[in-house]
Amino acid sequence: MLDRQVTLSQLKAFEAVARLGSHTAAARELFITQPAISKKIRMLQEEIGLPLIDQVGRSQYLTEAGQMLLEVCSDWLGVWGRFEQSVADLKGVKRGRLRIAVVTTSGYFMPRLLGPFCAEFPGVDVSMEVLNRDRVLGRLSRNEDDLYVMGLPPDDIEVDCRPLVENPLVVVGSSKHPWTRRTSIPMSWLAKEQFLVRERGSGTRIAMEQRFAEMGVELRVRMVLGSTEAIKQAVAGGLGLAILSRHAINPLSGGRGLVELPVAGFPLRRSWYLVTPQGKRPSVVAQAFLQFIDEHLEMIEP
Ligand code: PGA
Numbered sequence: 001m002l003d004r005q006v007t008l009s010q011l012k013a014f015e016a017v018a019r020l021g022s023h024t025a026a027a028r029e030l031f032i033t034q035p036a037i038s039k040k041i042r043m044l045q046e047e048i049g050l051p052l053i054d055q056v057g058r059s060q061y062l063t064e065a066g067q068m069l070l071e072v073c074s075d076w077l078g079v080w081g082r083f084e085q086s087v088a089d090l091k092g093v094k095r096g097r098l099r100i101a102v103v104t105t106s107g108y109f110m111p112r113l114l115g116p117f118c119a120e121f122p123g124v125d126v127s128m129e130v131l132n133r134d135r136v137l138g139r140l141s142r143n144e145d146d147l148y149v150m151g152l153p154p155d156d157i158e159v160d161c162r163p164l165v166e167n168p169l170v171v172v173g174s175s176k177h178p179w180t181r182r183t184s185i186p187m188s189w190l191a192k193e194q195f196l197v198r199e200r201g202s203g204t205r206i207a208m209e210q211r212f213a214e215m216g217v218e219l220r221v222r223m224v225l226g227s228t229e230a231i232k233q234a235v236a237g238g239l240g241l242a243i244l245s246r247h248a249i250n251p252l253s254g255g256r257g258l259v260e261l262p263v264a265g266f267p268l269r270r271s272w273y274l275v276t277p278q279g280k281r282p283s284v285v286a287q288a289f290l291q292f293i294d295e296h297l298e299m300i301e302p
Contacts, residue, residue: 134201
């Protein structure tokens with residue numbers, strides 16, 4: 001009986017009329033005509049065998065059966081709505097766009113995740129911007145991407161952030177540097193060395209300057225270079241020392257001619273963070289990527 005004839009669209013029409021108190025308002029909300037609403041409710045009443053709505057003058061009242069059906073409808077339509085959302089979400093992962101912006105140094109490991117992620121979700125179109133911290137923050141403040149990776153989350157933009165993996169900053173020298181034979185080097189010796197540093201706005205540079213200031217050691221800048229790769233080449237060529245993320249000098253990142261020097265006070269222990277604007281609900285594709293990262297963290301450990 002009931003289960004054969006009552007349709008979802010009849011229940012939606014009834015719920016809208018009961019909630020809004022008028023056929024006209026319900027018709028407007030559901031994008032159908034008023035006679036179509038009346039017909040659905042008439043058929044629903046016939047199926048149930050009791051009146052659901054009483055018309056007194058121009059006002060409408062729910063009958064007792066109508067009250068009971070409204071409760072059931074509200075619960076059931078809520079469950080149905082969540083089901084429809086989940087189905088849409090499942091479809092969403094098949095197709096969609098993922099926008100990520102990462103700071104320069106995380107460009108050494110984040111792209112490694114993209115190959116297997118795209119293989120698992122071939123319909124997803126991924127773009128990854130690799131920029132310095134300042135420019136990533138600019139994109140974050142304009143809400144241009146689904147998620148961001150950086151070593152130093154902002155304190156002037158409301159964000160949700162969670163630690164990803166370690167980001168140790170180490171002192172790097174040429175493999176021909178005389179300190180490579182030492183087992184430990186006092187931090188104060190750094191004051192005698194020349195450094196190759198990243199441009200202003202770089203997170204690595206901010207962390208490095210903070211550590212030198214904390215330790216009361218003067219930072220002597222030999223040259224400012226806007227790229228970590230250029231710094232690595234200059235250090236390997238014997239132009240000076242640098243403070244770099246261990247991610248940038250590991251064998252996968254091409255650390256030829258470079259060594260990590262055992263300076264006291266280093267590595268500078270930091271983390272990489274996954275950052276999103278506070279309260280931003282991640283898209284289905286972004287959620288799939290976040291879960292993918294959780295399951296493949298070993299691929300990006302330093
Ligand atoms: P950077 O940022 O690549 O801009 O130096 C790295 C970091 O924040 O650790």
